[in-house]
Amino acid sequence: MMQVIQYEKDANNIVHLILDRPNANANLMDEHFAESLSKIVNQLTADDYAGVILRSTKSTFFAGGDLSKLVKTNDESATELFAMTESIKASFRVLETQGKPVVACIAGTALGGGWETALACHYRVSVNNRKIKLGLPEVTLGLLPGAGGIIRTVRLLGLQAALPLLAEGRQLTPEQVQGLGLLHELVDSEEELIDAATRFIQANPSATQPWDAKGYKLPGGAVTHPKIASMLAIAPSMMRQKSRGCYPAPESILAVMVEGAQVDFETATRIETRYFVELARGQVSKNMINTLWFQLNEIKALVGRPKDIPQQKFQKVGVLGAGMMGAGIAYACAVRGIPVVLKDTTKENAEKGKQYSQDLLDRRVNKGKMSREKMVGILALIEPTDSAEDLRGCDLVIEAVFENRELKAQVTQEAEAQLESNAVFASNTSTLPITGLAQASQRPEQFIGLHFFSPVDKMPLVEIICGKQTSEEALARSYDFVLQIGKTPIIVNDSRGFFTSRVFSTFVKEGIAMLGEGLSASAIENAGFLSGFPVGPLAVSDEVTLSLMAKIKKQTMLDMQADGEQYVTHPAESIIDRMLEMERAGKSTGGGFYDYPKAGKKYLWPGLEEHFRQADKAISLTDMKERLLFIMAIESVRCLQESVLKTTRDANIGSIFGIGFPAWTGGVIQYINQYGLREFVQRANQLKDLYGERFAPPKLLIEKAENGERF
Structure with a gap:
């Protein structure tokens, strides 16, 4: 097993635990770390020392969990992940209860498992550099902090103050973290870290965590405190309003916070581990890690950029x-x-x-x-x-x-x-x-x-x-x-519309087409929200303006005519024309599918009920949601098939960052992968039979499905 923590003692009888993963740019929380940490704490308990300084040789303090392994977690490996996580927590517990002061010296970014490691120390000192980021951003990848981060943050800040940090995954500067009381000292340079840590250790020969001290009470009040109880009564609904039921991580974080606050520390951390492993097993975290970590980092690493051309900065x-x-x-x-x-x-x-x-x-x-x-x-x-x-x-x-x-x-x-x-x-x-x-x-x-x-x-x-x-x-x-x-x-x-505009147009047109079929406008918008889109198709049509859609259609028809191609009419276009005839072009012109009062929130134009609603028309919520998701995914496959898109990576990142495709899916192409290609083709054909030829699965998709491949 690789040794990733070095054990050294200085002239002041202080043990330095140096995070130094061999042949790597960053320290990771994995089985090597778990075993090294266990070995180190056993060595500590047998040694005589004044205190412990935890520091890193890397440019970052600690990179966090090994996502390449977390993303592969399944039913078979879940037990192994549970055991490893519990081993790390047990070692942290020994470190913080052995009676000697432990100081984290932070000279670089500490996110996720790195910040959890720092929280297991009695004192935290950091270089005051705005480029350093500290926090627990696991929720942004569909996970939760699994190495004690939730339990310690709640016990340090209380339930109300900890909730936004944990549920939103905020990344903060050292100065901001110090303002919250989670960082004890700031220094101006890396060289000053050891001096600050040494001063603390010498001034505090014995140390304990706040929650281990006699008479400890949860800051802000326990779960039963009237103020906290009233906050917790509405927190789940507020969280569901944001997540729309598509993202399990925020709700799991809230559950761990509340359940963990009502039991002893060890039981609380075990509750945290169970929720953590459950999320790691789930598909949403796999989708988000695949796209928002691995594929996004490929873009940052210039994978798609032409090679052998020197990088250049623009001057004007x-x-x-x-x-x-x-x-x-x-x-x-x-x-x-x-x-x-x-x-x-x-x-x-x-x-x-x-x-x-x-x-x-x-x-x-x-x-x-x-x-x-x-x-x-x-x-x-x-x-x-x-x-x-x-x-x-x-x-x-x-x-x-x-x-x-x-x-x-x-x-x-x-x-x-x-x-x-x-x-x-x-x-x-x-x-x-x-x-x-x-x-x-x-x-x-x-x-x-x-x-x-x-x-x-x-x-x-x-x-x-x-x-x-x-x-x-x-x-x-x-x-x-x-x-x-x-x-x-x-x-x-x-190509016409390139990728983003071309695929985005299928989303808004599908929503408008549903309106033309006589479906309820509010049901259409809710289907968008419940699928995870930030804005419903009718609302976003108003933002774009229907008049611009009509101009684009006219220009496209002229271009296709010039190229000898046949234009295929979309069922949404007749609805757009009718809206324009009624002078309902969109938000910028005073109103479209919505009315926009000068005071108050927008609301769906009541005239939609009169002009389009058919009382006997309704389809299942699943059909409405999947029509919006499938039509964008199918058009994206066509873009791949026509070589408009070069990579699935660009499709996934572009769809989430550019046109609001729900992040829980991992992007338009990952949505197909996680659905299963054969199942997706089967479902697309059902939608085609029910709602139109535009849902016909492209040849590339059919071929990959038949060959048992993925994108």
């Missing part, structure tokens, strides 16, 4: 169009320290675009998340202008004007006249094929699509679209840019 970016998208792109660049030229037809419009950044930054300053000096520095990076000449020196220009070919061609040629030959020109179009737009360019090999999502400051995805003549260099540099501004890139090939 131009943005054409200072509307909401252009202003958002300018903000995304400036907050990452990149100078931006924000151009519009008038200086006044460009200044309005800059004001968008001012408003966002003002909010951060007012919340204490940014200094006013830093805000001024960021704003100074944005240069509003109405002159194309100011684009000189830009090594990337992003066009974000209206979806009009002639206008895009005009601004492309105007900008290119000012650029060096190696500058990249990108279009932020969401639907128009890049190859066609590149015809206006003198350098189509440097022309590419960078499709941002609104609002840019919040949405993490950028869809990179390669035209037929786009060079590998332009792709590599665009990939670098997306990472430089802290976004997540996916790569797709050119």
